[in-house]
Amino acid sequence: MKKEKLHNTPHYINPYLGGVLLGLLVIITVYITGRGLGASGAIKSAVVTTADAIYPEGARENPYYSRFISDGHSPMYNWLVFESLGIFFGGLLSGIIFGRVKKFRVEHSPKITSKTRLIVALLGGILFGIGSQFGRGCSSGAALSGSATFSLGGVIVMLLLFGTGYAIAWMFKKLWI
Amino acid sequence: MHVHDLNPKKTLVVVILFVMIIIAGFFTLKQPRFKYKLSLEQSLKMLNDEEACFHPWQLADVLSKVNSNVVLVDLRDNFTYSRGHIPGAENISAYDLTDDKYFDHLKELYSKGVTVVLYGKDRLQANGPWMWFRQLGFDNIKVLLGGYDYYKEHKADLSKSKEDKSYILGKPDYNYSEMAKPVNSSASVTKKNKKKTPVIRRKKRTTTASGGC
Amino acid sequence: MNRNYIFLTLLMLLLATGVLFLPEKPEYKQTKPEDLLYEIIQPTRYVTTDQVAKMIIDKDPSLELVDVRDVNSFEKFSLTNAINIPLDSILSESNQEYFGIPGMKVVFYSDDDIKADEAWVLTRRMGYKDTYVMTGGLNRWIETIINPKMPPDDAPYTAFEQYEFRKGAQMYFTGVKIEAKTTKAKVTVHRKKKKAAPSGGC
Amino acid sequence: MGPLIPNGVITGEWDFVIAILLGIAFGFLLEASGFSSSRNIAGVFYGYNFVVLRVFFTAVIVAMTGLLYFDYFGWIELDKIFILPTYLAPMILGSVIMGFGFLLGGFCPGTSYTAIAIGKLDGILFTVGLFIGIFLFSEAFPLFEDFYYSGFIGNVTLTDVTGIPAGWFAFAFTVIALASFWITMIIEKKVRKNIKEYKF
Numbered sequence: 093m094k095k096e097k098l099h100n101t102p103h104y105i106n107p108y109l110g111g112v113l114l115g116l117l118v119i120i121t122v123y124i125t126g127r128g129l130g131a132s133g134a135i136k137s138a139v140v141t142t143a144d145a146i147y148p149e150g151a152r153e154n155p156y157y158s159r160f161i162s163d164g165h166s167p168m169y170n171w172l173v174f175e176s177l178g179i180f181f182g183g184l185l186s187g188i189i190f191g192r193v194k195k196f197r198v199e200h201s202p203k204i205t206s207k208t209r210l211i212v213a214l215l216g217g218i219l220f221g222i223g224s225q226f227g228r229g230c231s232s233g234a235a236l237s238g239s240a241t242f243s244l245g246g247v248i249v250m251l252l253l254f255g256t257g258y259a260i261a262w263m264f265k266k267l268w269i
Numbered sequence: 270m271h272v273h274d275l276n277p278k279k280t281l282v283v284v285i286l287f288v289m290i291i292i293a294g295f296f297t298l299k300q301p302r303f304k305y306k307l308s309l310e311q312s313l314k315m316l317n318d319e320e321a322c323f324h325p326w327q328l329a330d331v332l333s334k335v336n337s338n339v340v341l342v343d344l345r346d347n348f349t350y351s352r353g354h355i356p357g358a359e360n361i362s363a364y365d366l367t368d369d370k371y372f373d374h375l376k377e378l379y380s381k382g383v384t385v386v387l388y389g390k391d392r393l394q395a396n397g398p399w400m401w402f403r404q405l406g407f408d409n410i411k412v413l414l415g416g417y418d419y420y421k422e423h424k425a426d427l428s429k430s431k432e433d434k435s436y437i438l439g440k441p442d443y444n445y446s447e448m449a450k451p452v453n454s455s456a457s458v459t460k461k462n463k464k465k466t467p468v469i470r471r472k473k474r475t476t477t478a479s480g481g482c
Numbered sequence: 483m484n485r486n487y488i489f490l491t492l493l494m495l496l497l498a499t500g501v502l503f504l505p506e507k508p509e510y511k512q513t514k515p516e517d518l519l520y521e522i523i524q525p526t527r528y529v530t531t532d533q534v535a536k537m538i539i540d541k542d543p544s545l546e547l548v549d550v551r552d553v554n555s556f557e558k559f560s561l562t563n564a565i566n567i568p569l570d571s572i573l574s575e576s577n578q579e580y581f582g583i584p585g586m587k588v589v590f591y592s593d594d595d596i597k598a599d600e601a602w603v604l605t606r607r608m609g610y611k612d613t614y615v616m617t618g619g620l621n622r623w624i625e626t627i628i629n630p631k632m633p634p635d636d637a638p639y640t641a642f643e644q645y646e647f648r649k650g651a652q653m654y655f656t657g658v659k660i661e662a663k664t665t666k667a668k669v670t671v672h673r674k675k676k677k678a679a680p681s682g683g684c
Numbered sequence: 685m686g687p688l689i690p691n692g693v694i695t696g697e698w699d700f701v702i703a704i705l706l707g708i709a710f711g712f713l714l715e716a717s718g719f720s721s722s723r724n725i726a727g728v729f730y731g732y733n734f735v736v737l738r739v740f741f742t743a744v745i746v747a748m749t750g751l752l753y754f755d756y757f758g759w760i761e762l763d764k765i766f767i768l769p770t771y772l773a774p775m776i777l778g779s780v781i782m783g784f785g786f787l788l789g790g791f792c793p794g795t796s797y798t799a800i801a802i803g804k805l806d807g808i809l810f811t812v813g814l815f816i817g818i819f820l821f822s823e824a825f826p827l828f829e830d831f832y833y834s835g836f837i838g839n840v841t842l843t844d845v846t847g848i849p850a851g852w853f854a855f856a857f858t859v860i861a862l863a864s865f866w867i868t869m870i871i872e873k874k875v876r877k878n879i880k881e882y883k884f
Contacts, residue, residue: 104273104724107735108490108865109280110717111742116287117713118747119754121706124694126687127766129710131794132814139818156825174700176797178707183798185708186715198805199723206805213722213806216789217796217813218820219781224793225821226778226832228768231792232710234775236740238768239857240747242841242850245770249779250744254728254737256783261729264787268726269879273718273735277486284493287750291497294757303515309573309604316569316600363523367516393595397522400603405515441593442621445559448628491862497749498858501851504756 103190118240125171128237132230134176135221136160140167203266212267227253303367306406315403323386323411325419325436329427331386332356340378344389344398345417355388355420363389363398375402379409388413388420392436513609527602528617529589531626532644535651538562546586550601551593561591561623562655569597572604581610591616591623627651686760715798722790722799722806729787731875734868741861748854762850772835789813 104110121129140160143151144167151157160167187193200209224230227249229238235253238246307315315321330336332355341358343350350360361371378385387402389395392414399412413420415436423430430436513521521527537545538561547564549556556566567577569592581588588605590598590613598615605613616623625631630648633641688694694702717739718724727733755762786792789810791799796814799807825832843850 104718104735105716106274106277106280107717107738108277108742109274109283110713111739112280112283112287112746114710114713114717114739114743115746115750116283117706117709118743119750119760122747122751122765123686123754123760124688124702124706125699126690126764129706129794131792131797132818135793135811135814136818139815139822143819143822154822154825155829156822171699171703174703175707175710176794178704178709179711179714179794179797180707180801181704182708182711182713183715183720183801184711186712186798187720187802190716192715192720192802194803196803196805196808199721200806201723209806210809212788213790213809214813214816216785216787216791217810217815218785218817219813220785220789220792220810221814221817221819222821223778223781223783223785223817224814225818226774227782228771228775228778230782230794231786232794234768234779236743239744240751241762241765241767242748242843242853243768243770244837244840244842244845245768245775247842248770248772248775249782252776252779253783253786256780257729257787260784260787265730267788268723268790269730269732272724272733277490281486281490284490287746288493288497291500291750291753294753294759298757301514303519305512305515305607309607312607313570313573313604366523367519393599396596396599397603398519400600401515401519401522404607441555443624445620445624448624491865494745494858494862497753498745498855501749501752501854504752504851506849 114236115240118237121237122241128233128241129175130172130229130233130237131176131179132221132224132233133170133172136225137167137170137173201266201268203269209267303405305404307404312400312404316400321399321403321408321411323384323413324430325413325415325423326428326431328355328413328420332427338382339384339386341386341388341413342375343417344387344395349390353417353421355417358388363394366398375407375410379407383409385410386413387411388416391416391418513607518603518607521606522603527613527615528595529614530617531623532647532651534561534589534591534616534623535627535655536647539651539654544585544587546580546583546588548580548588548590548601549592550590550597555593559620561620564591567601569601572601578608581605581608581613586612588613589616590614592619594619594621627655686754687765690764691761710794711798711801714795715802719795720798720802720804720807722804725792725795726787726790731868731871732879734872737868738865741857741864745854745858745861748850748857752851752854767839767841769839770835770837771833772837774832774834785817 118128121127137160140151140157143154143157144161152161184193198206198209200206204212220230224234227234228245229235229249231250231253234246235250236246239250240246305312327336331339331341341355343354343358343360344363344366345354345360346362346364347360350358350362354360361375365371366375375385385407387395387399387410392412394416395412399410402410415430419430419436420427423433534545534547538547545563547561549560549564549566550569550572551566552568552570553566556564556568560566565580567580571577588610590601592598592601595615595617598619602613602615618625627648630645630652633645686693689696689699689702714720718735719739724733725736728736751760751762754760782792789796789806791807791810793811793814796807796810800811837845841850842848842853
């Protein structure tokens with residue numbers, strides 16, 4: 093029993109260690125590139141590329157897509173896309189080192205089924221996707237890098253993102269505990 | 270149920286490394302060789318300081334050794350200096366001012382409270398270096414009005430220049446609007462318009478400023 | 483272990499407190515004193531009245547004449563399209579907008595060149611580049627452009643060429659010819675654009 | 685000296701190599717800190733796991749103070765770095781929507797990539813959701829284009845808006861963060877007594 097418990101306990105690094113290293117990474121990123129980290133931009137590039145491939149005329153007319161489409165190169169040829177690829181491989185690397193890479197599985201609270209969890213995750217993704225476009229960035233781009241560079245918008249996003257989470261947490265208690 | 274490593278030892282190591290980088294930063298921070306002592310506002314105010322200028326008639330006392338607390342510094346190059354200079358003047362070419370040898374010498378004069386008078390060919394040549402030294406806090410350094418050219422012309426009787434104001438610059442020699450008056454009447458209309466334009470434009474500019482971009 | 487956390491907390495607090503004592507930077511980066519002196523000694527900042535006259539006649543869009551005399555003198559007479567920034571108010575915030583516009587050459591002038599040169603030293607210390615001083619100021623402007631003197635007969639050919647140009651300029655500025663009207667030409671307003679920062683984001 | 689790329693120290697060709705390397709470091713840190721598990725992340729809202737708050741706040745205060753020091757040393761010119769533009773109303777709405785998405789999905793975009801990397805199906809679904817969300821947003825964009833651009837204040841920092849030097853913000857953030865670390869440590873202990881252990 094005890095052995096199994098140990099086996100199921102993931103070996104995560106100390107959260108403060110992760111935080112300090114992440115902070116240093118933000119500094120290094122700003123030092124090298126002059127801007128912070130980001131993640132949702134890659135998906136945006138993917139969306140734009142897909143739309144451009146499916147119906148080029150419509151996409152070019154759309155005032156949102158057209159901001160990111162240029163004739164010179166594909167929108168996928170973008171800093172954030174490469175960075176996001178890096179995030180994926182970095183996660184893989186860490187997962188291999190700490191032994192967390194396993195076959196596909198769903199993680200959920202014992203009170204809900206896997207199916208529920210997957211539907212909710214999809215819904216959450218949709219909302220996050222819409223919100224990140226209004227917010228000019230997601231939690232890493234706007235909230236983390238934005239706040240670290242003292243941007244007003246970054247701080248607003250950070251406070252409201254977590255604030256909303258706390259305000260509505262009671263509604264979705266079943267999903268998590 | 271502690272899923273995270275609770276021991277912050279590694280964190281401590283990383284944070285201490287971070288602090289060491291910052292301390293290293295403080296050590297590598299170069300103390301600049303020259304530093305402005307006067308702020309821009311003070312520098313601007315200094316320009317109106319009558320005390321910061323040295324008039325040609327004051328030279329008479331220096332040359333007759335009545336006033337021995339003054340060192341004259343010739344900023345022109347060695348060749349020009351050798352062809353003629355104010356008696357007793359030291360030659361520090363403007364290009365050599367920051368050399369340790371000369372700069373330390375000027376610092377020494379400053380600490381001794383000796384007045385240093387800079388001069389060049391004309392006032393303009395010495396004016397920039399003079400402003401520079403003043404901004405660095407050398408309030409013993411003055412500029413010779415009129416420069417060497419004026420001295421050379423009037424060296425026979427310097428004290429006379431007390432009445433002569435021609436070496437004091439910054440005054441119009443002509444009545445510009447009178448001089449630049451248009452020649453015929455048809456152009457005088459143009460002239461009027463021309464006069465108005467700057468006023469209008471200034472306003473235009475300020476309105477765009479408040480409008481923002 | 484708890485002791486380590488306490489130590490970490492204190493360390494971080496110390497770092498954050500240290501930030502408060504970092505001196506605040508001025509809004510613009512001042513030119514280093516050694517660089518300033520180096521540029522003061524160079525005569526490259528001087529432009530002649532002829533050059534200025536030519537730029538005005540050519541309607542050079544990159545020319546920005548700045549009159550550093552007081553408002554009264556400016557109202558009485560000023561060069562074409564000049565703006566008035568009295569030396570005393572050169573540090574004011576609204577006047578900063580006239581400096582450091584990319585692609586613009588600021589030429590200071592006053593009665594002679596001393597005040598203009600002083601304005602140049604101050605703005606150069608503030609870090610603005612592409613600033614110049616008109617040598618001789620308005621006094622020389624009158625002597626050379628408005629009232630040019632015929633060079634002596636034994637003067638070199640170039641002196642006569644220069645005289646020819648000045649004669650032409652004199653006509654232009656004193657308004658003998660009709661072209662003078664074009665001085666009314668609309669003034670294009672150049673303003674400093676927002677600092678170029680790397681674009682990017684999430 | 686820095687930032688290196690805007691200052692032309694590093695040329696554009698290296699851009700994407702650097703992007704991948706920085707991304708790997710970012711992903712590694714996210715995964716190693718436990719952000720590949722949505723239940724870890726959501727724990728911050730229920731008090732049983734404050735890892736998000738700890739990592740996030742620590743990162744922000746370290747980056748803030750570090751940037752200020754490095755700016756003072758002349759290593760990074762802070763006035764040359766990209767400042768996120770502020771569009772007040774859309775940003776408020778956007779972060780509220782993101783708050784909902786965050787709580788439902790249990791991920792944010794960066795962490796969902798790392799979740800995919802270690803084989804979480806919910807991570808994949810979240811990313812698909814992101815794709816759909818952004819697609820919906822773009823298709824409907826003409827409807828709220830005006831709103832999207834409203835409330836623009838500019839690429840402003842806290843100092844630009846309030847006039848308070850950046851150092852004070854870094855200090856205030858640090859104090860708040862450190863206090864919250866100690867408080868959440870106590871809360872976490874209490875909450876965990878009443879909670880069943882969960883599997884990953």
